[in-house]
Amino acid sequence: MSDKADKNIKKTWDSIKSEKGFSTKEKLEKLVNLNLKKDKIINKKRTQIKESFLDEPVIIRDFSYPMTSRFGKIELSQWSSIASKSVATILGDNDFLKLDPMKFLYFDTETTGISGGTGTIPFMLGFGFFESDSFKVKVFILNDLYREEEFLEEVDGFLEAHNFSATVTYNGKCFDFPLMETRYILHRKRFPLLKKPHLDFLFPARTIWKNTFESRKLGYLGDVLLGISRDEDIDGSQIPALYFNYLRNNKFFLIEKVIEHNALDIVGLSSLLLLGLKYIENISFTDDEGEIFGAAILYEKYGDLKKANELYEVLKESATRKDIISNAIKRLSAIKKKKKLYKEAVELWEILSGYSEKTAYRELSIYYEHREKDYFKAIKFVEEGLEKIDLTETQRKDMERRLKRLQKKINLLEIED
Numbered sequence: 001m002s003d004k005a006d007k008n009i010k011k012t013w014d015s016i017k018s019e020k021g022f023s024t025k026e027k028l029e030k031l032v033n034l035n036l037k038k039d040k041i042i043n044k045k046r047t048q049i050k051e052s053f054l055d056e057p058v059i060i061r062d063f064s065y066p067m068t069s070r071f072g073k074i075e076l077s078q079w080s081s082i083a084s085k086s087v088a089t090i091l092g093d094n095d096f097l098k099l100d101p102m103k104f105l106y107f108d109t110e111t112t113g114i115s116g117g118t119g120t121i122p123f124m125l126g127f128g129f130f131e132s133d134s135f136k137v138k139v140f141i142l143n144d145l146y147r148e149e150e151f152l153e154e155v156d157g158f159l160e161a162h163n164f165s166a167t168v169t170y171n172g173k174c175f176d177f178p179l180m181e182t183r184y185i186l187h188r189k190r191f192p193l194l195k196k197p198h199l200d201f202l203f204p205a206r207t208i209w210k211n212t213f214e215s216r217k218l219g220y221l222g223d224v225l226l227g228i229s230r231d232e233d234i235d236g237s238q239i240p241a242l243y244f245n246y247l248r249n250n251k252f253f254l255i256e257k258v259i260e261h262n263a264l265d266i267v268g269l270s271s272l273l274l275l276g277l278k279y280i281e282n283i284s285f286t287d288d289e290g291e292i293f294g295a296a297i298l299y300e301k302y303g304d305l306k307k308a309n310e311l312y313e314v315l316k317e318s319a320t321r322k323d324i325i326s327n328a329i330k331r332l333s334a335i336k337k338k339k340k341l342y343k344e345a346v347e348l349w350e351i352l353s354g355y356s357e358k359t360a361y362r363e364l365s366i367y368y369e370h371r372e373k374d375y376f377k378a379i380k381f382v383e384e385g386l387e388k389i390d391l392t393e394t395q396r397k398d399m400e401r402r403l404k405r406l407q408k409k410i411n412l413l414e415i416e417d
Contacts, residue, residue, distance in 0.1 A: 057147035058154045059252075063137040063263045071226035071271040073285070076135050079274055086277045089302045090204045095197055096166065102130050103165035106266045107193065109176045110258055112240045121145065122179055123243050124258065125155055128266035129164065135270060137263040141255065145247070149187045159192045166197040170218045170269050173200040201273050207297050208276055211290030211324060222268035225275060234261055283311065289319045293328060305335055326355040333363070342371060353384070358395060361385030365402060375413070379406040 067077040079102060088096040106128035113120040123142040128135060138158065142151045169176050177191070177198070184191040206216050213224065219236075222228040234242070234257045246254040278285045279295050286292050296311035312335070315328035333348035346367055352360035361381045368378035382403045385391070391399065 057142070057144050057150035059141040059143050060154075061139045061141070061259050061263075063139070063267075065135040065137070065267055067133055067135070069135070069267075071222075071228060071268070072275070074226070074271060074274050074278060076271070076274070078278070079130065079270075082274070082277050083281070086280045087199070089280050089304065090276055090298055091199050092298070092301045093197075096199070099165040099197065101165075103163065104168050104199070104270075105129050105162070105164035105166070105193075105196070106168045106270050107172065107176065108169065108262060108265050108269065109179065110239050110243075110262050111179065112243065114175075120179060121148070122176075122183060124255075124262055126262040126266045127158070128263075128270055129162065135267060137266050139259050139262055141259065148183065152184065152187060152189065156189075156192060164196060166199055167193045168199045168201060168269060168273060170205070170265075171200065171202045172198065173202075199273075201269065201276070204276060204298060205272065207301075208279065208291055208294035211293055211327075212288045218265060218268060218272070221272055222264075226268060226271050228264060228268050228271075230264075233264065234258065236261075289315060289321060289324050293319075293324050296328070297331070300331065300335070305339075309335055322355065326352060326357055329355075330357060330359065333360075337363075342367060353381075356389055358385070358389050358391065361389065362395075362399070362402075365406075369402075369406060369409075375406050375409050379403065379410065382406060 065076060067075070067080075069076045082101045084097050084099055084101060087099070087101055088094050106126075108126045109122040110124035110126075111120050111122045121142070123145075125140045126137060127139075128137045130136070140151065140155055140158075142148060177193070180191045181194065202216070205221065209216055209221065213221065215221075219230050219233070223230055239258050239261070242254055242258055246252070275285075279291060280298065283292055283295060286295070292311055293315060296308045296315070299305075299311065300308035309332065312328045312332035315324055316332060319325045319328065329348050329352055333345045333352065336342075336345035336348060346364065349360045349363045349367070353364065361384060364381040365378045365385070368374045368381065372378075382399055386396070386399050386403070
């Protein structure tokens, strides 16, 4: 009990105590009855406040995370120093050069199923954004399946009131956006976020962490990279059942965990994207050579071959994992070939042949056949490839055709001689 409550009880007791004509027992009973009556009034008010939204088409819940909030090695305040160039690089899209990362909108849905289509309803829409020196999460909950149009109108009002520069999702291109577009079409409306540039971080995340972690699910990466624990979180497969249970029983506590789950996904998405961008800006931020390899691929896809070349060279010289070394050399050789630096590419292909890399033997045979006209050396690499490498049926047929053609060329040379 608080000090304020103690003082109120004492004040009430002093008042009752001064009354005449009552025994001490009767005075105490009066005090108890008064307190019980007050508790009933307070509890009734609380119940009314808590259940007052049950007849509304939408419930809104707000969360706020200070900019000093830390998730693993990153802090939300670091977003203010992120350059648009880094976002363009990680996404491979120069349209993001013009956009302010601090005005990104993070979006995630919770739905009545995972199959998509008109039978799947997004009953919870979570939006994350920076505002007033904090990261806000606003969660909209559909409170009545028959009032979806009013629900969407409420969301539209929120989106119209803010000038967001782009939308960030995790698998939004394949799931959230098509689903939302369908719901809006059913109500003869257009999904407002379709007008904004869209950054689906699932694809860059797969590139960055493909060679480091077995799973690239948002919850898993948030746990291992950001320390966002999911121990008390609900299983995503339970969410539809919890929502329908809530609709049947009107007990708000049934979906409170779902709301928290949604908010956690959104702040986790913002933090994970920030971590990926820190990798792009400073490779020393990474913990694993697989992450460096992923960052190099993103640079290459973006067209910054100089930076990609630099990182592949680092991995070629200092990586410890054979798969990372061979893949880095393979991509490095492709860059050299693209730049017509054939001598350097040949050196790399010869190194790759030591790793039993399939493409190395083919590339070497092509180089010596067409550029050096050294058919004997070309045929040597074809025969080695057929002997040493586990080729697919298509690859084997390609190498056998190459072998026959080289043998014909050698026979012609011998006839001429």
